[in-house]
Amino acid sequence: xxxxxxxxxxxxxxxxxxxxxxxxxxxxHDIQAEFGCVPAPAIPVIAHTLNLTRAEVHGVVxxxxxxREKPAGRHVLKLCRAEACQSMxxxxxxxxxxxxxxxxxxxxxxxxxxxxxxxxxxxxxxSSPSAMLDGQPMARLDQDSLDEIAREVG
Amino acid sequence: xxxxxxxxxxxxxxxxxxxxxxxxxxxxxxxLGRAVEIVRTGSRGLFWLEPMxxxxxxxxxxxxxxxxxxxxxxxxxxxxxxxxRLHLGRPEELxxxxxxxxxxxxxxxxxxxxxxxGYRAHGGGRGIERARSLGAAGTVExxxxxxxxxxxxxxxPTGIKWKTVADTAADQKYIVCNADEGDSGTxxxxxxxxxxxxxxxxxxxxxGFAVGATKGYVYIRSxxxxxxxxxxRAVVLAEADGMLGPEAGFxxxxxxxxxxxxxxxxxxxxxxxxxxxGQVRAKPPLPAHKGLFGKxxxxxxxLSLVTVPAVLADGAKHYADLGMxxxxxxxxIQLAGNIKHGGLxxxxxxxxxxxxxxxxxxxxxxxxxxxxxQVGGPLGAYxxxxxxxxxxxxxxxxxxxxxxGHAGVVVFDDTVDMARQARFAMEFCAIESxxxxxxxxxxxxxxxxxxxxxxxxxxxxxxxxxVTDLCQTMKFGSxxxxxxxxxxxxxxxxxxxxxxxxxxxxxxxxx
Numbered sequence: 001x002x003x004x005x006x007x008x009x010x011x012x013x014x015x016x017x018x019x020x021x022x023x024x025x026x027x028x029h030d031i032q033a034e035f036g037c038v039p040a041p042a043i044p045v046i047a048h049t050l051n052l053t054r055a056e057v058h059g060v061v062x063x064x065x066x067x068r069e070k071p072a073g074r075h076v077l078k079l080c081r082a083e084a085c086q087s088m089x090x091x092x093x094x095x096x097x098x099x100x101x102x103x104x105x106x107x108x109x110x111x112x113x114x115x116x117x118x119x120x121x122x123x124x125x126x127s128s129p130s131a132m133l134d135g136q137p138m139a140r141l142d143q144d145s146l147d148e149i150a151r152e153v154g
Numbered sequence: 155x156x157x158x159x160x161x162x163x164x165x166x167x168x169x170x171x172x173x174x175x176x177x178x179x180x181x182x183x184x185x186l187g188r189a190v191e192i193v194r195t196g197s198r199g200l201f202w203l204e205p206m207x208x209x210x211x212x213x214x215x216x217x218x219x220x221x222x223x224x225x226x227x228x229x230x231x232x233x234x235x236x237x238x239r240l241h242l243g244r245p246e247e248l249x250x251x252x253x254x255x256x257x258x259x260x261x262x263x264x265x266x267x268x269x270x271x272g273y274r275a276h277g278g279g280r281g282i283e284r285a286r287s288l289g290a291a292g293t294v295e296x297x298x299x300x301x302x303x304x305x306x307x308x309x310x311p312t313g314i315k316w317k318t319v320a321d322t323a324a325d326q327k328y329i330v331c332n333a334d335e336g337d338s339g340t341x342x343x344x345x346x347x348x349x350x351x352x353x354x355x356x357x358x359x360x361x362g363f364a365v366g367a368t369k370g371y372v373y374i375r376s377x378x379x380x381x382x383x384x385x386x387r388a389v390v391l392a393e394a395d396g397m398l399g400p401e402a403g404f405x406x407x408x409x410x411x412x413x414x415x416x417x418x419x420x421x422x423x424x425x426x427x428x429x430x431x432g433q434v435r436a437k438p439p440l441p442a443h444k445g446l447f448g449k450x451x452x453x454x455x456x457l458s459l460v461t462v463p464a465v466l467a468d469g470a471k472h473y474a475d476l477g478m479x480x481x482x483x484x485x486x487i488q489l490a491g492n493i494k495h496g497g498l499x500x501x502x503x504x505x506x507x508x509x510x511x512x513x514x515x516x517x518x519x520x521x522x523x524x525x526x527x528q529v530g531g532p533l534g535a536y537x538x539x540x541x542x543x544x545x546x547x548x549x550x551x552x553x554x555x556x557x558x559g560h561a562g563v564v565v566f567d568d569t570v571d572m573a574r575q576a577r578f579a580m581e582f583c584a585i586e587s588x589x590x591x592x593x594x595x596x597x598x599x600x601x602x603x604x605x606x607x608x609x610x611x612x613x614x615x616x617x618x619x620x621v622t623d624l625c626q627t628m629k630f631g632s633x634x635x636x637x638x639x640x641x642x643x644x645x646x647x648x649x650x651x652x653x654x655x656x657x658x659x660x661x662x663x664x665x
Binding site: 021022023024025026028029050056059060063064065066067082083084085086087088119120121122123124125126127128130132135136137138139140 | 165166168169170201202204335336337338339340341343344376377378379380409410411412413414415426427428429430431432433447488489490491492493496497519528532562564565566567570575578582585586588
């Protein structure tokens with residue numbers, strides 16, 4: 001579980017980036033690594049430190065696919081939906097995975113153990129279909145991989 | 155005697171079990187009382203053979219693959235015999251590698267990526283030495299003479315870009331490396347960052363020296379955590395060595411993207427580096443005049459920058475002698491998708507698409523006929539077999555309404571539905587549009603809806619006319635290549651595969 005919002009921790013992160021030019025993205029990555037998302041109360045704190053408006057910070061958070069406003073499940077599976085994986089029936093495989101966990105794209109299981117998200121290319125395009133489970137690459141996905149994913153997420 | 159075994163740590167090798175193979179080699183060797191030394195390398199780029207391991211022998215390195223963890227005991231007890239079913243022989247003799255001309259990827263898959271000693275023992279560092287001996291202006295001149303063109307896709311001459319920055323007076327200039335390799339079917343940037351990171355550092359240091367920039371940024375997409383980790387470690391090692399830092403007069407910072415395809419567009423990338431939404435800037439001003447933080451900036455693709463050390467070390471002529479027409483040197487072509495022998499194939503410009511797909515790639519992985527090939531990522535055209543005589547060259551592809559882009563080649567077999575591929579091109583543009591200009595922001599969504607109507611068989615002719623007209627608007631009215639080039643896959647699909655836009659869809663109807 002990610003820790004609950006803690007302004008002192010957020011201030012520590014901000015201090016680590018002080019003096020760095022254009023530091024908003026690195027800050028948001030670190031905030032998300034700490035809290036599992038960019039929590040709403042983080043926005044005014046970051047805005048104040050960087051001398052930006054809250055709207056500017058919110059605009060950046062909402063622009064990029066990576067930043068979450070709520071934490072994801074304990075495991076995150078990103079399935080590639082780009083062309084190279086399409087050419088190897090990646091879409092059919094993805095549908096099987098979604099059905100197995102009874103999820104739609106972007107959804108999290110009710111017990112909070114797994115979130116499945118689309119991703120557009122992991123650079124594993126000669127070994128399609130591919131995915132990333134908790135930051136670890138997986139490729140040449142087949143029925144065995146589906147079982148492996150199920151085992152990993154418990 | 156200790157046996158040296160090379161196991162790739164490239165993400166694509168790890169994705170199919172390379173870490174498990176490395177761990178099994180250590181534990182099984184211990185159990186069997188064999189002394190082994192495991193060296194993790196980048197990948198040679200023969201992905202259908204990954205994990206491909208190599209064993210040091212008096213006759214050179216001998217490859218085995220694809221190796222699974224369960225094969226390890228057998229390999230060890232047979233002493234990696236030539237009779238083993240996974241024995242591949244000397245990697246250099248494998249036709250896929252033998253037919254290549256590796257300039258950018260000369261060391262990739264051979265050395266430990268984080269060994270500076272290994273980098274130098276294999277010729278690394280000669281480029282920056284020669285640059286210093288030529289001086290800044292001489293270095294720019296050499297890069298210009300090499301004919302090197304931007305490998306990100308636009309193909310703009312690198313030397314001219316550098317000269318513009320060199321000639322612009324400023325208190326601070328920047329080198330920005332675009333490592334936001336988002337095109338499906340491409341992985342060359344990822345491989346080189348994971349397999350030979352000091353090469354990119356050397357290329358950026360040469361660029362900094364040539365134009366008078368003291369600071370560089372590498373903007374790497376977040377989908378590449380392995381590349382980010384390797385580059386960060388390499389920068390620390392290069393600083394400790396003096397290759398970077400005050401003595402060298404050049405520093406590099408690694409920055410992570412956040413999942414926006416459009417940030418591969420150079421001005422959008424600069425916005426993102428400045429901590430803003432990745433929205434495209436109107437040009438002019440050019441980044442070379444007013445780029446990052448308003449300062450003159452060289453922004454180059456990874457592959458452009460990693461070409462520079464070789465251009466300097468071996469001379470512009472050596473590089474420019476390769477290639478065809480105005481496309482000089484080599485291109486690391488990435489064979490991907492439904493292909494039998496997928497991987498990294500670096501060759502001089504000029505091979506035909508057919509040679510690449512059929513001879514080198516061996517046709518489809520599924521064994522079915524090749525129907526369509528998309529070259530240049532999601533914004534590249536779909537080519538039918540009828541265009542397989544097109545040579546790999548910027549101008550030759552442009553003459554046939556295509557582009558080589560970042561040289562990704564994605565193969566599809568005859569089960570592909572080209573109307574759905576055209577729809578996906580619009581959908582992808584809608585998902586990734588930065589929203590700044592209307593043709594891209596709205597056009598992509600309207601295009602997707604209209605292609606849906608065509609797929610449903612509603613007023614096919616009229617809707618095809620609307621899509622074609624919309625594509626013209628997007629092509630000429632968008633600020634950047636995202637909206638401007640999305641028409642390439644759409645129009646090429648309509649032009650070369652018209653039968654897919656006018657037929658009942660049994661499978662869809664049955665759903």
